[in-house]
Amino acid sequence: MVITQTIPQPVAERYLNALKALVSTVRSALGTAGDLPQASGWQKDMLPFLENRLKAAQTALTHHAIGDQDPLVTLALKSRFLARDMDGYSLGFAGKELAEQFEDRRRLVVFAAWQVCESAGVV
Numbered sequence: 001m002v003i004t005q006t007i008p009q010p011v012a013e014r015y016l017n018a019l020k021a022l023v024s025t026v027r028s029a030l031g032t033a034g035d036l037p038q039a040s041g042w043q044k045d046m047l048p049f050l051e052n053r054l055k056a057a058q059t060a061l062t063h064h065a066i067g068d069q070d071p072l073v074t075l076a077l078k079s080r081f082l083a084r085d086m087d088g089y090s091l092g093f094a095g096k097e098l099a100e101q102f103e104d105r106r107r108l109v110v111f112a113a114w115q116v117c118e119s120a121g122v123v
Contacts, residue, residue: 004069004120011119012064012072015079015112019054022105026050029094029102038093046089053079073120079113080123082106 026047033039053075060071078085083106091099117123 004073004122007064007069007072007116007119009064011112011115012061015072015076015109015116016054016057016061018105018108018112019050019057019079022102022109023047023050023054025098025102025105026091029091029098032094032098036093038090041089042091046086049085069120072116073122076113076116076120077122079109080117082110082113 026042030039030043030047033042056071056075060075063069063071086106091102094102114123
């Protein structure tokens with residue numbers, strides 16, 4: 001059993017906010033895509049995946065607030081590999097600006113997840 005260190009609230013919130021921003025970018029991209037065939041995989045697979053991850057993060061932060069860090073640590077450990085989980089899905093169909101914004105925000109999620117794990121002492 002791994003004993004984790006206390007994760008500071010700002011670190012936990014940074015992770016949640018990074019996920020919110022990523023989901024928001026995907027929603028914006030899908031809103032501009034219309035009926036493009038490239039958007040169907042995002043609509044069917046990736047958006048629900050990210051929304052579920054965001055919902056889990058919101059629940060994990062609730063647990064974190066009462067002293068239970070395990071859900072947050074478990075989720076953050078998974079999020080370190082977000083790029084791999086999304087391999088093959090590009091937001092290029094939504095234009096260069098949104099595609100770049102997506103890449104930046106995905107990196108921020110991974111970095112914030114790593115910070116959570118590092119703060120907890122599990123990496």
